[in-house]
Every structure is written in C-alpha cells, then in structure tokens.
Amino acid sequence: TGTACLEYLTFETPDVIILDYRLPDISGIEVLHKIRETLSHVAVIIMTAYSSVDTAVDALKQGAHDYLTKPLDFEKLKITIERSMEHTRLKAENRY
Numbered sequence: 035t036g037t038a039c040l041e042y043l044t045f046e047t048p049d050v051i052i053l054d055y056r057l058p059d060i061s062g063i064e065v066l067h068k069i070r071e072t073l074s075h076v077a078v079i080i081m082t083a084y085s086s087v088d089t090a091v092d093a094l095k096q097g098a099h100d101y102l103t104k105p106l107d108f109e110k111l112k113i114t115i116e117r118s119m120e121h122t123r124l125k126a127e128n129r130y
Contacts, residue, residue, distance in 0.1 A: 035057055035059045035060075036053075036059050036061070036062065036064060037060065039053065040065060040068055043069065047073060047076065049118075049119050049123075050076070050077045050078075050115055050118045050119055050122065051069065051076055051078045052078075052079045052081060052115075053065055053066060054081055055080055055084065056082065056083075062080055062082075063080075063092060063096055066078050066080065066093070066096050066098055067096055067097075075122060075126060076122060077099035077118035077122045078097065079098065079118055080100070080101050080102070081102040081103070081104060081106065082101075082103060083103070083104035085101075089101075099121060100117070
C-alpha cells in the first residue's frame, strides 16, 4: 500500500522505488508527491495497467524518473532500473 511504502521510507532509503499508479489506499502519484518532499534524490518508477498519455504526463510532471505499462516487459524493467540507479548515483555524486 502507499501508506506502507511511506512508513518504510522513514527507516530506509532505497536507490530506486517502483510504485503502482493505482494503490488500494492512496494513489501512486500521491505517494510520489510525498516522496519528492523528503527524498528528492531517489528515482521513482511508476507502473500501471491503466496507461494513458495523461497518466504518463502526470507521473513525469510529478517527478517520476520513468513510467512503465503492465504487463511488464522484464527486460525493459531491468534496463529502466539500471538507468534509474545510475541517475540516483549521479545525483548523489553531484550533491557531494
């Protein structure tokens, strides 16, 4: 759930976060917005089975690093995660 994700992030800071656009309690976009308030350096990938241009644009405007549609192409997911981790590493390097 979105709530569980936000609770987890009070104890851990992952390199990459993968969020579903639709979560049972709050939307992935709301979670993304809250993540951006405190962990702006962490890459967030939004995924959804309900893709549209509007949801993709919204996710990217809110700060998602990438946007994937379901069913997931696991090779594409792997590449997206690798790129996102590199992006996070470069941001950390620049901050340092």
